[in-house]
Amino acid sequence: MLRSPHRGSLEGLAPGKTGEPQGSEQPAPPHLISLKGGGSPVRDILGELHFDSSDGSIWLAGRRMLLLHSDVFGALRQELVASLGMDVARGLITRMGYLAGSKDAAMARELRPDDQPTQAFMVGPQVFALEGFGPIETVRFEMDQASGHHWGEFIWTNSPEADIHIDAYGTGILPACWMEIGYASGYASAFMGKRILVREVECRAMGHAQCRSIARPAEHWDDPEQDLRYLLAHPISTNSSRGSASDRAKAASRARPTLGVPASSTAAVGASVAFITTMHKINRVAPTDATVLLLGESGVGKSLLAREVHGASRRAHEPFVEVNCAAIPEQLLEAELFGVEQGAFTGATKTRPGRFQVADKGTLFLDEIGLLSLTAQGKLLRVLQTGEIERLGSTTTHKVDVRMVAATNENLQIAIKEGRFREDLFYRINVFPIMVPPLRERRDDIPVLLEHCLAKFCARHDRKIVGITPAALQAIYDYAWPGNIREFENVIERGLILADEGSPIDVAHLFTINDGIGPDLAGPERSSFHKMASAPAEAGEPPAPRDLDALLADLLDRKIALSDVEDRLLKAAVERSNGNISRAAGLLGLTRPQLDYRVRKRLASKS
Structure with missing residues (x-):
């Protein structure tokens, strides 16, 4: 087992103040809400749990769940450790927990939309216990999103992971509640809009009487890298004979950090499954000389990922x-x-090397390759086939050793059918395609991206912003981000500039009136963001159209029950969408999980 001087002790905590970080002697701000004592009762969330025997599905607040034997999870855990090693296995399971926590944070915000953030946060311990990880005792908890303050101390009782680890390996020197650590970190990070690192300072698998964890922002720990490394996407090789030990060490060192404070402002950051999967592909192909084709919408960060390929x-x-x-x-x-x-040609007063020669022995990144003319495509194909270039006006060929990475936001197969892209060139560059997901499919990355952008732009503009308000954070989660990372960075930079020095970013700072972003350009998510950003603070609900007033009056006169109206509305939306649930949800201004949840709830109430 690997040794770590930071596990199994309270190093980094002030002596004589168990559970308090160094430098935390200052009293918490008076506006913070502190919760001490036991966690919220599990029964508060039980009403959201539904079992459907007709199709064998389990639903929790509109999300489909799985019921898994603890022994089966333990067997999988042991196999991962045996085949990949303790460190890699711990990383995989920690990232599973991080994703689960992030998803449950989104569910908590949906279930408690009108609660104070601190109260909505306490849905997490309830769900955590309901999912089989045991009850949580809250020793101390403070949270203030606007100032970025987060401090928590929790005792995990009856942890199944601790039992599984002790049964398999006995007690040791490292904490064993990997999924719980990941879950708590992902849940708190999603709520705060910044990285919250949860560290298990006591664990029954280390011989302690209980499992105890401390949660605080990553930057408040002296050595956050000790834990953040388990959230990174490292290349995995199960073939120990592949290359020498030194080669494998070099390959590991080439894996760039994908979470935490990046080495530069141009490094890719993320924590979602979509991002981690993309980074695994990059780490797999980077050590080779294969041509990489990056596909995806405009603004998703293809240029940054091309640099990741080169850097690894x-x-x-x-x-x-x-x-x-x-x-x-x-x-x-x-x-x-x-x-x-x-x-x-006229003006060519001296010989000048081209980009291929400048990139010799290195990497050439051709962005927007789909916009090359057919003539240029033919010349590019020849270079890729022969590895030789010929300068304009010369008959001498020059050998070049270049690894090529290409990117486009076009569908090249459609371009081929339309005669705009050569099919033979497509097959030449489509050696290792990587589809880069849009930001709307990787919302779990928002806390990390938000923290990264705030740090970068605060340094660039010499500003001090303490955090982000709950309303602004919810607006960021709700928005569809059609411009992806590029738009996200622009909006956060604008918000940072408009916010007052030493104050948090609020909704009004994110979008301006002249953005041209309105309901006519947006789906339900974008419309809700626009309304939050542009509505006056004291504005009431807009008046309903006259035909809606007449409909409401008719429904009330006929004494039609609200449940019947909801049933008919849900059914009509599904019928109009020809059974397409996602489209039906859009008609109703809901997400698909929200619509699933409403349908399941109606069915459960009837049964």
Whole structure:
């Protein structure tokens, strides 16, 4: 087993003040809500749990769940440890817990939309216990989203992971509640909009009488990397004979950090399953020389990921050359890519190497490759096939050793059918395609992205922003982000500039009146964000249309029950959508999980 000097002790905590961080002697702000004593009763959430014997499904607040034997989970855990090693297995299980916590935080916000954030937060311990991880005793809890303050001390009683670990390995020197640690970190981070690191300072698998955890912002720990590394996407190899030990060590060192404070402001950050999966693919292909094709919508971060491929490759210390194919006029593209000889055309006063030669031994990134002309595509294909270039105005060929990464937001197969892209070039560059997910499919990354952007822009503009208000954070979660990471960064930078020094970012700081973002351009999520951002603080509900008033009056006159109205409305939406649940949810202004939950709840009430 691996040893860590930071496990099994209270190092980093002030002596004589068990559970309090160093430097925390200052009293908490008076506006903080502190909860001490036992957690909220589990029965408060039991009404959201439904078992459907007709199709064998289990639903918790509209989310489908699984019921799994603890022994089966233990067997899987042991197999992961035996095949991948303790560190890698711990990382996988911790990330599973992080995702579960992040998902449950979204559920808690839906179940308690009108509660104070601190009260809504306490849904987590209830769900945690209901999912089989045992009750939680809250020793101390303080949370203030606006100032970024978070402090918690919890005792996990009857932890199944501790029992599983003790049965398999006995007691040791490392904490064993990996999924619980990940869950608590993911749940708290999603609520706070910043990384909250939960550390297990006592564990029954270490010989203690109980499992005790401390939660606080990652930057308030002296050594957050000790725990954050388990949330990183490292390359996994189950073949111990693949390469020498030194080769495997070099491969591990090439894995770039994907969570935590990045080495530079251009590093990719994230914590969601979609992001981790993408990084696993990058770490898998980076050590090779295979051509990588990055696909995805505009603004998802394809350029950053191209740099990740280069940084994790054997060419990391060689040039990385980026070419935006859409920004170079067609008549100059050949000279830019392949170089030009002196006198090749008017104005060519000296010989100049092209981007291929500049990138020799390194990586060439061709962004927006789908916009290349057919002529340029043919010349590019020849270079990729032969590894040779010929400068404009020259008959001499030059060998180049270049690893190519390409990117596009176009569907190249459609472009091929329309005659805009060469099929043979597509097959040449489509060696290792990676689909980069849009931000709306990786909302679990928002806390990490938000913290990263705030740190970057505070440093750039010399501003001090203490955090983000609960309303602004909820608005960020609700928005659909059609411009993806690029739009996200712009909105956060604007909010940081508009917010007062030393104050949190509020909803009004995020979007301005002249954004041109309105309900006509948005789905239900974007519309809700726009309403939150633009509605006056004291404004009441807008008047209902006259036909709606007449309909309401008719329903009341006929004494039709609210449950009947809801039943008919749900049924009509599903019928109009031809059974497409996602489309029906959109018609009703709901998410699919919310619609599923309402349908299940109605069925349960009838039975």
